Amino acid sequence: MFSYKKTIVIILLALTTSSKAQLKAFPEAEGFGAFATGxxxxxxxxxxxxxxxxPGSLQAAINTAGSRIVVFDVSGIxxxxxxxxxxxxxxxGQTAPGAGITITGHMYTSYDEGISNIIMRHIRVRPHDPDNEWPSSQHDAIxxxxxNHFIFDHIDASHGADETIDLWNGASHVTIQWSHLSFPIYDTNNGWTHNKGVINHRPCLDDNSCNGNSRTGGYISILNNIFTHSRNRTPALSVGPAEVKNNLTYxxxxxxxxHNVSAGQxxxxxxxxxxxxxxSLSPFWFDPENNNPPVPTEYWLQDNYVQDPGSYVGVVENPWNDAPFMNEYTFVCCGIVSSQFNQSGLFDYTVHNDYQASGTSPSTALEAKLTPTIGAYPHDVVAKQSLLELTQRNGSWRNFRPSDLMSGLTPTNPPLDSDGDGMPNAWENSRGLNPNNGNDHNTIMPSGYTAIEDFINGLASTMGNDVIFTNGFE
Known part of the structure; x- marks a missing residue:
């Protein structure tokens, strides 16, 4: 069997060495997108x-050329x-006062542009139904x-009629963490039944077939997220290295x-x-579309908990060695064999947090950690309904459309910021900065981050449950 292990070890050693002097995107950032500088x-x-x-819109701010940090003096839709x-x-998005930011459209980068280096936090994306401009086959929320080289943190996304988040055309060096992906559209009357989660693929598998194409795929981290009511692809990753850790799917x-030609770890x-x-639940489905096995993939599965009463309840390590699991589920096809599965680390770019607690099932412990903290804050009615149905073990695939996305949310006024640099006067005064000097936002603070980053990072870290859990039980 073909192995990428030696190559990946070399790559990760190089990444580790080069990143020692770098700052993360923000202190809690993890995974392959952690060093985006935005x-x-x-x-x-x-x-x-x-x-x-x-003028004054989010689109205008994003259209501005050069490095920019976008903050909000308003909140709402x-x-x-x-x-x-x-x-x-x-x-x-954590700076939006009171009600957060909801985009009732698509958040997107154009195909074949290779946009790089983005940090996005505490944003909700909930597009309208498919139409002629965005048909259901292309109606991804994000x-x-x-x-490449981006991180999504505390994102709430829903109402995609294809995927909720599409990374298909070779997106790479990506982290999606502490986010809430719920209610992809499922509407049998309109034929919108492609209700799925996240997909990543590489359009070519080797340098010869890529013809200079830099869209590599892989280097994907899916960490500490909740998926609800997605038919599958939670996530669908065809190119490694990729890591799927501490996520809950309901x-x-x-x-x-x-769900594509596959290679990697x-x-x-x-x-x-x-x-x-x-x-009916099938936790894993290894289905590469490669035409010429052996398929060049390797897997490390450990501590995955399945709660499927009447079929299987328990922790799955290596599914090939678990007779009760094998008796209940078909989990491989297309040339995948048992020798591709291991019980030792292929790579370990992100620390594995298994949320174990004495006397508590892995599912209960993980659910207790994720539900108070995931997604954009404050939680809106869509997020609250998704989490309620997870907690109560009810609900269904459907096109859940509340009549009022702002129900229960109250926009407030932004804090006083005399020099308009995105940092409130009170915060600047407390840090020895000058609230009347609009040029001190890039002052390097003791943390190593710039002043504006220190402010927005600290704001995000106190949202929701007042603790962003990054290392298991504290």
């Missing part, structure tokens, strides 16, 4: 209205698509199909899948798969 050392741009374009034309961008059919660790009412 708009660091650039300008600060304020969003001052909820228009979908024009932006009704329209948001296109990201170039990278070196931080979108700090499309970063061939972007009411899906298939959890981890490939995959860590699938500490996840929970909980059966729901809409379909």
């Amino acid at each position: 708009g660091r050392n650039g300008t600060v741009i304020k969003v001052t209205n909820l228009n979908d374009s024009g 932006i009704d329209g698509d948001i296109h990201i034309p170039h990278g070196d961008l931080t979108i700090a 499309q970063f199909s061939d972007a 009411n899906g059919r298939e959890g981890f899948v490939h 995959f860590n699938i660790l500490g996840n929970a798969y909980i059966d729901g009412p809409s379909a």
